[in-house]
Amino acid sequence: MSKLIQLLLGFRSNNVDDAVVIKDMKRLESFCIAFNILPNGFAQDASVTPSKWTIVKSIIYFCIIFANIGHLVLLSVFNLPDQWLHIFGDFFCGHPGRRFFWLFWLYMSIFGEVLRHFWIYLVKKGHLKTLRLYDTLYTKGFRSQVLLMSPFYCLKFRFVANNLAIWWIKVIALLTISLAPILVFISESVSQLPKTPQQFIYTYCWLFVTYLGLVCALINLMLTGGLVTIHLAYFYFKAVHVAENVELFAKKRRSSHKVDYLLMYKATIREVIQYQNEIEHLNVRFRNWLIFLYLGMSFTSDFGVYIAAVVHIDHNYLDVFLAIVALNGFISIGICSYVNGIVLTKMSSYCKNLRKGTCRLQLDAIVSIKETDIQDRLVRTDIAFTIGQFLDMTTEIFVIYLIENISLIMMFTVNFQ
DSSP states (O other): OHHHHHHHHOOOOTTOOHHHHHHHHHHHHHHHHHTTSSTTTTTTOTTTSOOOOOHHHHHHHHHHHHHHHHHHHHHHTSOOOHHHHHHTTOTTTTOTTHHHHHHHHHHHHHHHHHHHHHHHHHHHTTTTGGGHHHHHHHHHOSOHHHHOSOHHHHHHHHHHHHHHHHHHHHHHHHHHHHHHHHHHHHHHHHOOSOOOHHHHHHHHHHHHHHHHHHHHHHHHHHHHHHHHHHHHHHHHHHHHHHHHHHHHHHHTTTTSOHHHHHHHHHHHHHHHHHHHHHHHHHHHHHHHHHHHHHHHHHHHHHHHHHIIIIIOSSSSHHHHHHHHHHHHHHHHHHHHHHHHHHHHHHHHHHHHHHHHHHTSSOOOHHHHHHHHHHHHHHTSGGGSSOSTTTTSOOHHHHHHHHHHHHHHHHHHHHHHO
């Protein structure tokens, strides 16, 4: 059964070679280079992997995004006469909910482009240097000496990272192939435009621009999402690994010899500090990108749910289609929040177990102050990828998140009506 699932879905088992995993990771990296998400790959070194983002490609990309957003603004914001709507290929012309359909994709396009430019800014300023880890894995493999985890969690991370890379590549390919026929089907189903050759040219030229613009915006979101989920998996397994070592340290406080226990303490505290420094350094700038992600995805998803549940484009498949697209945003935030909550909980457990373990040791004043500082850092919310406490999916935060999104949908309802 597992081989059948691997054959159908393309996912790999846990017993593949590093070379196979690295090949899949390099495929994802090549997509990121092609869309300038990682201008110089994971290495982030122009002398090693010079950028393939040429001036010509940059101009073409800018023209596509500018034309798509400009076209969506004209159709959704301005109340144009029918003759202009015909020229701009608005196949929803005459439909009561046409502006809401175009507004949703306008928000999605702007949101994707803002996130993309902010991400590129972080990469160019060197705020995402931890991604160089994956370039190191290309040469040294998924070893404990590189990942600083036990072999068991190295294998776990390799399995998850490999299948996440495959998943995002397949989703991007599926999006690129399926979005065009979906747009054509929607156009042919709802269009009330004149059936003339001239109108056919107008409609499908602008439909092609819309397709290219949406594909670029959604692929940008998926590529950054792919990198974030893989890196989040790394921090998750690293947090679990360190948590087990600290717990083991606390359990041996009575059975170990004092000299051996002191050596264990030094090794454990070094591992905790290394992980703290790694996650806090990344989180200083990465949190700002998460704020844009959270706000943009929440707003776009809420607006999509509002259109599908309140406005009703057609009381049929279009409402379902928009609802599915919108709900993907809620699911993504929910999964990331759940994993962040686990990371936060694991790192908070370090504090409790370190306090248990060090009660046996007679530490001098300076070491005690350092120990207190470490414990203070471990109880702050910036030890995980959170916005304050918003992305730590506790029951209380989940209720707040639901209330927030329901309030935003109600705000759309009141203002648009």
